[in-house]
Amino acid sequence: MQRLFITSENLKILVANLKKSCDEFIAPKKEHLDDIVFADTKNDHAELLNYEGNSVISPRAFLLPQTEELFEIKSVKNASFSPIEDKKKRIFYGLRPCDIKALTLMRSFFSGDFIDLPYQEKYERSTFIALACNRLCCDEAFCCEMDAGPVAKEGYALQLVAIAKGYLVDVGAKEGRQIVRENKKLFTKAKAADAKEAAVTLRGMTKGRKRIDYKKLAKIMKEDKLKPSVWDDIGLRCVVCSGCITLCPTCSCFGIADRLDGDSGTRFRYCDGCPYAGFTRMAGENTPFPLHKDRIRRFFEHKLNIDVERYGTPSCVGCARCIQTCPGNISIRKFIDTV
Numbered sequence: 615m616q617r618l619f620i621t622s623e624n625l626k627i628l629v630a631n632l633k634k635s636c637d638e639f640i641a642p643k644k645e646h647l648d649d650i651v652f653a654d655t656k657n658d659h660a661e662l663l664n665y666e667g668n669s670v671i672s673p674r675a676f677l678l679p680q681t682e683e684l685f686e687i688k689s690v691k692n693a694s695f696s697p698i699e700d701k702k703k704r705i706f707y708g709l710r711p712c713d714i715k716a717l718t719l720m721r722s723f724f725s726g727d728f729i730d731l732p733y734q735e736k737y738e739r740s741t742f743i744a745l746a747c748n749r750l751c752c753d754e755a756f757c758c759e760m761d762a763g764p765v766a767k768e769g770y771a772l773q774l775v776a777i778a779k780g781y782l783v784d785v786g787a788k789e790g791r792q793i794v795r796e797n798k799k800l801f802t803k804a805k806a807a808d809a810k811e812a813a814v815t816l817r818g819m820t821k822g823r824k825r826i827d828y829k830k831l832a833k834i835m836k837e838d839k840l841k842p843s844v845w846d847d848i849g850l851r852c853v854v855c856s857g858c859i860t861l862c863p864t865c866s867c868f869g870i871a872d873r874l875d876g877d878s879g880t881r882f883r884y885c886d887g888c889p890y891a892g893f894t895r896m897a898g899e900n901t902p903f904p905l906h907k908d909r910i911r912r913f914f915e916h917k918l919n920i921d922v923e924r925y926g927t928p929s930c931v932g933c934a935r936c937i938q939t940c941p942g943n944i945s946i947r948k949f950i951d952t953v
């Protein structure tokens with residue numbers, strides 16, 4: 615892996631150059647009550663090149679939005695329709711390593727047993743620039759334990775690591791090499807002292823934090839060795855607000871519906887998920903998950919057991935968004951600790 619250095623001034627020039635090469639430049643900016651959100655800053659130039667913490671809503675929202683039109687239905691009677699394609703070229707800047715890992719996991723899901731063209735094409739047309747974490751984004755975050763921080767291991771074109779004098783730049787995928795080639799005057803070789811400074815900072819983040827033995831955890835869950843009272847307690851506290859699935863960067867479930875006006879309209883998808891009673895409801899009002907505790911159990915099982923089996927890694931990246939939003943104070947982190 616190539617490692618370079620860029621000053622803060624040159625990073626501003628790089629961002630200006632990158633904006634000319636894309637339709638949307640999705641970057642962190644401050645909104646409302648000082649919250650960090652990802653938004654298109656191509657024209658308002660409100661992006662934060664460096665920032666503390668993480669965004670409230672993950673960048674997943676740009677690749678799998680809450681609602682997304684898929685087809686224009688020209689005529690139901692004649693079975694005539696045409697796909698609605700999103701051909702925008704997006705550059706994502708400043709994504710945290712946990713969210714980079716989440717998007718990579720989502721790509722595996724959407725390019726696995728079935729190919730989901732809307733997601734896959736948007737992902738392939740996107741370029742991802744990661745910003746490594748120099749400190750935890752919040753007390754509840756446990757990305758380091760879930761192998762998802764403080765640096766991304768893959769899935770980025772460039773990864774920036776902030777140091778006192780500027781940024782170290784790890785060059786990842788081929789788009790990263792192309793960006794460097796096209797902007798070579800902005801980069802210099804990284805010095806050993808700078809690399810050492812970054813290593814000390816990053817080591818500080820992982821100090822005292824052990825990677826969770828997620829294979830063991832998955833096995834315990836698969837063998838159903840947990841006390842039933844754990845699920846009872848979770849079930850009593852869940853109020854089905856859906857905050858967890860709305861904010862989770864790796865939730866990929868959706869439903870499909872048609873919006874018709876006479877013979878024509880649109881087919882769209884909407885994010886759906888385990889906490890809802892209707893999510894797995896079948897004909898005759900039957901559901902295999904009738905209780906809150908069953909449905910949140912499914913959420914945890916998916917992240918910590920099924921996906922470990924499927925991808926060799928959990929699909930919880932330890933971002934803590936679900937913990938921070940849950941009105942029932944349900945914590946997947948505490949759950950892991952009690953297993």
Ligand code: SF4
Nearest residue numbers: 852853855856858940
């Ligand atoms: S955020 Fe908490 S209360 Fe809301 S659906 Fe998720 S587990 Fe239930």
Ligand code: SF4
Nearest residue numbers: 862930931933934936
């Ligand atoms: S389950 Fe919770 S902590 Fe894990 S990735 Fe999803 S929102 Fe983040």
